[in-house]
Amino acid sequence: MILQINFKSGMPIYLQVVDQIKAAAASGALRPGEVLPSIRPLAEELRVNRNTVAKAYSELESLGVIETLPGRGCFLKGNHSALRKEVRRKLLIVEIDQAIVQAHHLQVPRQEFLELVNERMDVLEDKRHANVNHKED
């Protein structure tokens, strides 16, 4: 687990942690059941206050991404998402629209955009498999 915090992005630190851990989970860098770095050491490593990391973790818990067992640590949950299809759709649309709007702003044509989406899905999937295989060694 390597997290990169950008202190000047304007994006709250705790949200950066949340996003990166979500990404790590999706990419297979973290696997279900695996323990996350504990709050205090991680806070030191990121040179951030303990409460900030704690807030990120508590956000992740309420999102159903991790489970925290007080006194023992925080663990990645497997197969989350107890949400209605309708709600999932809305959450996903938010992200998709941001990407499409960015593509529009950058003048990337539709076809090229779709190719890039496919490419990234392949890349991220490969990464996931690589992570899984690496861990099974």
Next chain:
Amino acid sequence: MILQINFKSGMPIYLQVVDQIKAAAASGALRPGEVLPSIRPLAEELRVNRNTVAKAYSELESLGVIETLPGRGCFLKGNHSALRKEVRRKLLIVEIDQAIVQAHHLQVPRQEFLELVNERMDVLEDKRHANVNHKED
């Protein structure tokens, strides 16, 4: 101009506006000399306080991206070396990856995700045309 604001991202709204306009300028979607939407209508369209849009514009002005001519409006300044394709690609990949991660997280299968992407591109394009027509009335 399409701006997409995410009220829940934790990122300040005015910064979202700044980033998106910078992206549009850098890619050539907005051309030097072109007029930007004026503050009041844009604030209404985004359902945001006028002060927020004003702050974004003033930020853009101090960055040298736009020029404000009081009473006449805001105009894009010249000499924006269009970003190299490589850079545009990277900016776009950031957004795309976030959407893919979210999809993986919500357990949305690849095919469904791609369909949703296409659907949203249609929806957003329609919206864009509607805006254009509305302005031509």
Next chain:
Amino acid sequence: MILQINFKSGMPIYLQVVDQIKAAAASGALRPGEVLPSIRPLAEELRVNRNTVAKAYSELESLGVIETLPGRGCFLKGNHSALRKEVRRKLLIVEIDQAIVQAHHLQVPRQEFLELVNERMDVLEDKRHANVNHKED
């Protein structure tokens, strides 16, 4: 809105706030769309730190009970619960079991317990109607 905090119960203050606001919502003392007391004044009234109230409110938001619009305030949402039936069932069973176990400990026989449940449902429903009518005056 009158909240009663018990500082010695061992139950976290912010959770007491959460529970009482959930109860106020269910009882109709708060109605959808209505604004909640703002964080700072409420914290003063309860003689509690601002952050503690903020934590309660943020918990309520992630539970889907309230909606918070930064700079404007916190508002009660109407008709929450985007959860799967299965999940709702589990959440409810936790509460029901606690009541049944308490009844067992207090040696309240089954029939008497069921009568009490019915009685309370009537009482709470009446309260809800009274609140609604009172507000419509």
Next chain:
Amino acid sequence: MILQINFKSGMPIYLQVVDQIKAAAASGALRPGEVLPSIRPLAEELRVNRNTVAKAYSELESLGVIETLPGRGCFLKGNHSALRKEVRRKLLIVEIDQAIVQAHHLQVPRQEFLELVNERMDVLEDKRHANVNHKED
């Protein structure tokens, strides 16, 4: 003895144990002189650390509710004026109301709620019998 622990309530586990045993003692479900489950098996049954149960028992001892005879076990002390019916009722109403509020919150209709209550009473009673039979083996 049935103890129901809620790991997510924010209320310390040892206090939950204390409260429930006090309730059982106060109502006469546990009688003076009766032996309490010993620490190790109870900790296993509740899936809790032995220290936690030990702490609850020591708390109960310092409250004068139980008496620990090292090597022999923990026993309920005498003279627990059984609570008046009125008081028992109030203690129970607290729990029942929480369940009803939760049901309202989750939009579970009255009939469905009552069916669930009945179902859980059956389930918990079965579990109780299973425990008893298990001990008689």
Next chain:
DNA sequence: GTGGTCTAGACCACA
């Protein structure tokens, strides 16, 4: 005025 973030530091509960 609103809510949000972050820090620093104290204390508690649990393993």
Next chain:
DNA sequence: GTGGTCTAGACCACG
């Protein structure tokens, strides 16, 4: 050691 709660106080973003 772990995570959780709470306080006090500073600063920011937004309306």
